[in-house]
Amino acid sequence: LSDRPVLLTGAAGTIGRLLAHRLAALGWPLRLTDLAPLPFPLPPGATFETIDLQDQEAVHRLAEGCGLILHFGGVSTEQSFEAVLGANLRGSYHIYEAARRQKARVVFPSSVHAVGLYERSAILDQDCPLRPDGYYGLSKAYGEMLARLYWDKHAVESVLIRIGSVLPEVSDERILSTWISHDDFVRLIQRCAAAERVDCSVIWGASNNSRSFWRHDARAKIGWMPRDSSDDQAERVAGKVTADPVVERYQGGKFVVVDYSRTD
Numbered sequence: 333l334s335d336r337p338v339l340l341t342g343a344a345g346t347i348g349r350l351l352a353h354r355l356a357a358l359g360w361p362l363r364l365t366d367l368a369p370l371p372f373p374l375p376p377g378a379t380f381e382t383i384d385l386q387d388q389e390a391v392h393r394l395a396e397g398c399g400l401i402l403h404f405g406g407v408s409t410e411q412s413f414e415a416v417l418g419a420n421l422r423g424s425y426h427i428y429e430a431a432r433r434q435k436a437r438v439v440f441p442s443s444v445h446a447v448g449l450y451e452r453s454a455i456l457d458q459d460c461p462l463r464p465d466g467y468y469g470l471s472k473a474y475g476e477m478l479a480r481l482y483w484d485k486h487a488v489e490s491v492l493i494r495i496g497s498v499l500p501e502v503s504d505e506r507i508l509s510t511w512i513s514h515d516d517f518v519r520l521i522q523r524c525a526a527a528e529r530v531d532c533s534v535i536w537g538a539s540n541n542s543r544s545f546w547r548h549d550a551r552a553k554i555g556w557m558p559r560d561s562s563d564d565q566a567e568r569v570a571g572k573v574t575a576d577p578v579v580e581r582y583q584g585g586k587f588v589v590v591d592y593s594r595t596d
């Protein structure tokens with residue numbers, strides 16, 4: 333994979349900008365894109381072009397020659413089905429078609445919201461049934477199945493990272509379970525590129541948190557072990573919870589309550 337350009341979609345987003353800076357500093361040849369203009373100066377060795385992921389031609393053109401696609405573009409919050417449909421469902425399909433043409437590996441960021449309707453007491457393994465907590469989580473479940481289809485049918489390799497919360501530090505009690513440090517996250521992306529083969533692997537994207545909701549994934553296969561942990565931040569956020577019992581009941585937290593109508 334090493335000398336071919338790396339396409340990073342969603343480069344202006346929260347995770348995109350972290351990766352753009354950190355991977356450029358590691359000397360990666362980055363091809364950045366986003367729907368929005370870049371809110372920071374172009375990192376060394378990177379190029380940038382504004383495209384809409386719904387424009388299949390543009391996605392194919394931009395992916396030309398790339399060996400790895402980090403697909404962080406699209407909607408990242410709970411929104412209407414129509415909003416999610418274009419960016420996340422169509423957009424991810426265009427990415428996978430481009431990966432197939434370029435014989436590129438894909439890193440697909442799935443999310444805690446693909447399993448957000450499990451209660452917080454549940455401990456999940458990688459092959460648990462997905463329980464999305466809204467249209468955004470559903471688009472992540474779709475992305476995982478899209479990746480599976482392109483692996484089984486076309487041998488397109490993917491790492492599906494079920495990301496918890498990529499934040500500089502823990503901000504409430506729930507995030508003690510879902511937190512992944514910037515350093516652990518960047519090291520994970522490095523392993524996604526460096527691993528000899530990844531097939532179609534699922535990784536729980538969290539640091540080594542003793543309050544984790546998750547266990548068992550493909551980390552040994554890709555050679556990643558988180559080094560950080562939320563544990564030493566527990567005291568600082570103790571008691572930081574919302575007043576909403578639905579938010580506090582489920583792994584997905586506040587995304588769950590958008591249009592929630594169960595009464596039991």
Ligand code: 15L
Binds near residue numbers: 409444496
């Ligand atoms: C996500 O999938 C979101 O994109 C992010 O903004 C956070 O809300 C995160 O999940 C989370 O639930 O902590």
